[in-house]
Amino acid sequence: MTRGEPRADKDTPPASGPGLVAAVLEAFPALQALEGPERALLAEGLGRVVVPAGQEVFQAGGRCPAFVLVLEGSIKVSKISENGREIVLYRVERGQTCVLTTACLILGSTYDAEGVTENPVLAAALPAGSFARLIEMSSTFRRFVFSAYAVRLTDLLMLVEEVAFGRIDERMAQALLTLSQGGQWNGTHQDLAFELGTAREVVSRQLKEFERRGWVTLARGCVTVRMPEALAALRRQGS
The missing domain is CATH 2.60.120.10 (Jelly Rolls)
Structure with missing residues (x-):
């Protein structure tokens, strides 16, 4: 430069x-x-x-x-x-x-x-x-x-x-839909990172993006799915 x-x-x-x-x-x-x-x-x-x-x-x-x-x-x-x-x-x-x-x-x-x-x-x-x-x-x-x-x-x-593993957003959408009970998943970002085989920082960043879109709400030790249809549509993109 x-x-x-x-x-x-x-x-x-x-x-x-x-x-x-x-x-x-x-x-x-x-x-x-x-x-x-x-x-x-x-x-x-x-x-x-x-x-x-x-x-x-x-x-x-x-x-x-x-x-x-x-x-x-x-x-x-x-x-x-x-x-x-x-x-x-x-x-x-x-x-x-x-x-x-x-x-x-x-x-x-x-x-x-x-x-x-x-x-x-x-x-x-x-x-x-x-x-x-x-x-x-x-x-x-x-x-x-x-x-x-x-x-x-x-x-x-x-x-x-x-x-290396496919888009992390698609994999996370799949995990949240599969693991959540009654629209809620109880666990830490590190727990979800272990589930996906990735780093906690990657999970945190993607969850914040989902929250920005209004798809989920984040709280300490809990992820609440607000728009399962949006997550399902994202998951289907990787199918």
């Missing part, structure tokens, strides 16, 4: 300095806890990056020169096999960082996937040297980096589950 020219948009932050730092802190609230010297180091290294849609920002085998914090737009990160088949690993959007970039910077390794902008991207780039110094000196920055890393690893675990 290379540094770009300023856009005409009046809301675009400056190419560097306090204005860019302010934009980063707004998009990444966890970094607002950085102390004075830490913010100064962040400000010293940050540079604005503007990338048009459809541009490759990194490729397999490439080196990583900077830690990128996305302020606008979306980067699709995918893996392409030798026969040309592609799988989308995740997307990096506003308020997010790239787990592969983090891994490359920490390990000094190269990318093993590619990233392409899906729409125009505005980001802030922190050079590898500044990233390393902040990791070393700031517990706040370390917590921010590794928390984002952990969240993304959970997403990737869910993807592996879907690829």
Whole structure:
């Protein structure tokens, strides 16, 4: 990802300095806890990056020169096999960082996937040297980096589950319909994870999605099925 020219948009932050730092802190609230010297180091290294849609920002085998914090737009990160088949690993959007970039910077390794902008991207780039110094000196920055890393690893675990064992949402719908008594299943998320042969974090994330849709209601040690017909329809998709 290379540094770009300023856009005409009046809301675009400056190419560097306090204005860019302010934009980063707004998009990444966890970094607002950085102390004075830490913010100064962040400000010293940050540079604005503007990338048009459809541009490759990194490729397999490439080196990583900077830690990128996305302020606008979306980067699709995918893996392409030798026969040309592609799988989308995740997307990096506003308020997010790239787990592969983090891994490359920490390990000094190269990318093993590619990233392409899906729409125009505005980001802030922190050079590898500044990233390393902040990791070393700031517990706040370390917590921010590794928390984002952990969240993304959970997403990737869910993807592996879907690829290896079929879609987890379909399997969970089947389990809830089969195991619930009178529309209610009593047990913990870990119990359901054991039932499905997956991780508790995967179960929790999918149950929250079902709750968001209004299909179930979650309580401590209990899942109440509100819309069994919706779960049944989802289950049939995998039949």
